[in-house]
Amino acid sequence: xxxxxxxxxxxxxxxxxxxxxxxxxxxxxxxxxxxxxxxxxxxxxxxxxxxxxxxxxxxxxxxxxxxxxxxxxxxxxxxxxxxxxxxxxxxxxxxxxxxxxxxxxxxxxxxxxxxxxxxxxxxxxxxxxxxxxxxxxxxxxxxxxxxxxxxxxxxxxxxxxxxxxxxxxxxxxxxxxxxxxxxxxxxxxxxxxxxxxxxxxxxxxxxxxxxxxxxxxxxxxxxxxxxxxxxxxxxxxxxxxxxxxxxxxxxxxxxx
Amino acid sequence: xxxxxxxxxxxxxxxxxxxxxxxxxxxxxxxxxxxxxxxxxxxxxxxxxxxxxxxxxxxxxxxxxxxxxxxxxxxxxxxxxxxxxxxxxxxxxxxxxxxxxxxxxxxxxxxxxxxxxxxxxxxxxxxxxxxxxxxxxxxxxxxxxxxxxxxxxxxxxxxxxxxxxxxxxxxxxxxxxxxxxxxxxxxxxxxxxxxxxxxxxxxxxxxxxxxxxxxxxxxxxxxxxxxxxxxxxxxxxxxxxxxxxxxxxxxxxxxxxxxxxxxxxxxxxxxxxxxxxxxxxxxxxxxxxxxxxxxxxxxxxxxxxxxxxxxxxxxxxxxxxxxxxxxxxxxxxxxxxxxxxxxxxxxxxxxxxxxxxxxxxxxxxxxxxxxxxxxxxxx
Numbered sequence: 001x002x003x004x005x006x007x008x009x010x011x012x013x014x015x016x017x018x019x020x021x022x023x024x025x026x027x028x029x030x031x032x033x034x035x036x037x038x039x040x041x042x043x044x045x046x047x048x049x050x051x052x053x054x055x056x057x058x059x060x061x062x063x064x065x066x067x068x069x070x071x072x073x074x075x076x077x078x079x080x081x082x083x084x085x086x087x088x089x090x091x092x093x094x095x096x097x098x099x100x101x102x103x104x105x106x107x108x109x110x111x112x113x114x115x116x117x118x119x120x121x122x123x124x125x126x127x128x129x130x131x132x133x134x135x136x137x138x139x140x141x142x143x144x145x146x147x148x149x150x151x152x153x154x155x156x157x158x159x160x161x162x163x164x165x166x167x168x169x170x171x172x173x174x175x176x177x178x179x180x181x182x183x184x185x186x187x188x189x190x191x192x193x194x195x196x197x198x199x200x201x202x203x204x205x206x207x208x209x210x211x212x213x214x215x216x217x218x219x220x221x222x223x224x225x226x227x228x229x230x231x232x233x234x235x236x237x238x239x240x241x242x243x244x245x246x247x248x249x250x251x252x253x254x255x256x
Numbered sequence: 257x258x259x260x261x262x263x264x265x266x267x268x269x270x271x272x273x274x275x276x277x278x279x280x281x282x283x284x285x286x287x288x289x290x291x292x293x294x295x296x297x298x299x300x301x302x303x304x305x306x307x308x309x310x311x312x313x314x315x316x317x318x319x320x321x322x323x324x325x326x327x328x329x330x331x332x333x334x335x336x337x338x339x340x341x342x343x344x345x346x347x348x349x350x351x352x353x354x355x356x357x358x359x360x361x362x363x364x365x366x367x368x369x370x371x372x373x374x375x376x377x378x379x380x381x382x383x384x385x386x387x388x389x390x391x392x393x394x395x396x397x398x399x400x401x402x403x404x405x406x407x408x409x410x411x412x413x414x415x416x417x418x419x420x421x422x423x424x425x426x427x428x429x430x431x432x433x434x435x436x437x438x439x440x441x442x443x444x445x446x447x448x449x450x451x452x453x454x455x456x457x458x459x460x461x462x463x464x465x466x467x468x469x470x471x472x473x474x475x476x477x478x479x480x481x482x483x484x485x486x487x488x489x490x491x492x493x494x495x496x497x498x499x500x501x502x503x504x505x506x507x508x509x510x511x512x513x514x515x516x517x518x519x520x521x522x523x524x525x526x527x528x529x530x531x532x533x534x535x536x537x538x539x540x541x542x543x544x545x546x547x548x549x550x551x552x553x554x555x556x557x558x559x560x561x562x563x564x565x566x567x568x569x570x571x572x573x574x575x576x577x578x579x580x581x582x583x584x585x586x587x588x589x590x591x592x593x594x595x596x597x598x599x600x601x602x603x604x605x606x607x608x609x610x611x612x613x614x615x616x617x618x619x620x621x622x623x624x625x626x627x628x629x630x631x632x633x634x635x
Contacts, residue, residue: 053479055635078481085479089471093278094271105267106480110259130278150480 004067006031006154006186007052012061014047021047023210024061029203031153034180034187036197036204038241040251044210045190046086049158052188053083065154079107082152084143086159092132096123096142099131100149107150114149121145121175137168144175148185155179157189161196169196176200194241206245213248264482268490276460276498286460287502290452291509297571298441298514306361309408312374313366314388319350328389332416333366354411362411384408445510446601447570449503450532450594454564456502457536458543458557460495465544466553469633478634488541488629496533503529520599521606528600528610531617532593538621539589541628548633564590592617 009027013020021044029035037045050056051063054070054077062069065077090099100114118124121141126134134142140160147155157176161169177200179185191197197204198218205215214221222239246252260266276282313319318327321334338352347367354362366387369377377383384405386397394416398405468474478484510516518525543556567574567581568590574582585591596613599605607614 055475055479075481078479081479083476083479085472085476087472088476089473090476091271091275091473093275098271098274101261102267102271103480105262105264106477106482108262108264110262 003031005029005064006033006066007188008062008064008067009048009052010062010064012048012051012058012063014044014051014056014058016047021210022051022058025207025210025212027205027212029186029188031186032184033203034176034201035189036201037188037190037207038192038194038197038204038245039190039207040192040245043208045207046158047210048207049156049188049190053081053156054078079150080153081156082147082150082154083156084140084147084158084160086162088143090131090139090142093130095128095130096134097127099142100145103146104149109149117145117149120148120178122171135168137164137171140164140168140172141175144172148179152185155185155187157187159190159192161191161193169193173199194245197241204241206241206248208245208249214244265486265490268486269494272490272494273497276494286452286456286498287505290448290502290506294441294445294448294506294510295513297444298510306363307404307407308363308365309384309404310365310367310377310382311408311412312369312377312383312386314369314371314374314386318389319348319366319368328392328394329366329387332394336415338366354415362408364408364412385412387412439514441510441514442516442602443573443598444571445506445514445516446597447568447594449506450568450590450597451565451570452502452506453499453529453532453593454536454561454590456499457495457533457540458561460498461491461537461540462544462557463550463553464491465541466547466550469544469548470550475635484632484634492533492537492541495537496530499533500529516601518601519604520601520609524605524607524610524614525597525600527607528593528596528614528617531614531621532589532596534621534625535589535593535617536621538624538628541632542624543628545628545631546633564588567591568594570594589617589620 005028007027007029009025012022012025014022023044025044025048027035037048039045047056051058052065054065054074057070066080068077070077091102094102097114097118100117101111104110104114118127121144123138123141123145126138131139131142144157144160147157161172164172173196176187176189180187180200187201189196189200202217203215204218204221206213206221218241221241221244242252313329315327318329319333320340321330333350333352336352338350341349341351343349349365349367352364352366354364356362369386371386374383374386378386378399384398384402385408388395388397394413396409396413398409400406465474468477477487507516539560543560544553547553547556567577567585568588569575569585570590574585574591577585586595592613596605596610599609603609
């Protein structure tokens, strides 16, 4: 029996005035898979994720979440989706615990689940701290905690570690790896850190200028294309996604 | 029964209250400042004050009795027992006090100056009047547009015109109006309460929404099953609650210090207060419905609130404005609200008198709320 994909994106286009941000993207994400959408700034990652989140409406094409479209099923879909946006600011003068309780109330979730989440994101000792006094990494962990409050079937994380130092980034990765082991959640995360995609995801989609350049598992991606790097460098390190991206576009992933 | 603390409206209301009370600036500007302002203005406009006016006498040695010549002004001052005083820089002055128990004493300080010196002092605002002797009579020079100078002229000319003899204590024929309802403070406090509701709604609702939109918090919240109406309702309810506290405290202080009482119907005042909150909340939602820039929000709030603050009769009667403008001013929500509160507090009005303003404020507020909601941008 054929199972319903978690997310199905079919020939989606989106333009803003003169910018054609997404140009005919197709995606098929199976339930339980962790998928990275990798691309430089301005590649169309956020626009694509916002359309999957139901925040933006595609100019053409269809998006189905668990077989349902946003137009007819917004209320049901909001209950099964968790998300974390780039740079969300929460209410400064609420404590971390109060912020979790506030967002939990939107899903009619009680204090017990908030305790669990606090434990999962490692912020138990900070529960009484005001949001304004949290570090960047702690705030990002709070945002991640809020996104998993409702035990979402689909988790969308838009650049969850951008701007964080390597330690804070690794803490986020550890939480996501634990989530992968514990729950049956499908994850889409956008990033321009290839290491993040390599560490966390089963499937990697490389996009640039609104189109998919390549997609597959890490091994498939690195095995499919002949990447020409100087032998002197090849002796010292493995071929990376950045090398692949450079081979495909002539630019590096981290270039703006 | 479900735990009420898990309900989103409960959580949003408590979150808004906590945010409000944890910000000391909000408490100061929202509660303490209006009370201080009413105290300051109330004391300034209700206390009997002593007025001190400087008067230049043109010529030399007109203030001291001369053996060979008689100066009219010197005679008049001497007759009224105005003592000679020497200033720190050695100048001779005479101090004439016209006592007045009811309106406050008027003190005139006379000093000898040349015409040129007198003009310089006038320009610097150190003088109100210049007195000159011509043909055996006094001549008064002052700016006819200056009400203080006019009053000084009336007092001095009355005294000196009577050959410098005070026939009876000044102001004996005056009965000052100090009964409750006729003082400036009685006019001011209802205006301040109305203005407080307007400013609190504008800044508390409009600015709050725009700031949350600019920080992407609105977008994050609507990505959950949060009811959008609950979000706005919580914001408005908390602001209304805060407005009740603000207005209550302001009225309590005004009542204790100045003896202000509510002459009319308290239930009508309560309903009018709710109507005022509906009106300004509606305006606040409409103003905040689209922009994500706090700078634009500042401009919008000022563009709407400033004209009403100036024109709606908060600090002084709008009947001072040209006759043709008054019908328009009376249609402003702040004017309607302030006039309504005044009519209940001062004039003893009830539902009959404020029924129409209550309806207009409520309906216009609800319409603006709906229009704002229609245009509202959550992302």
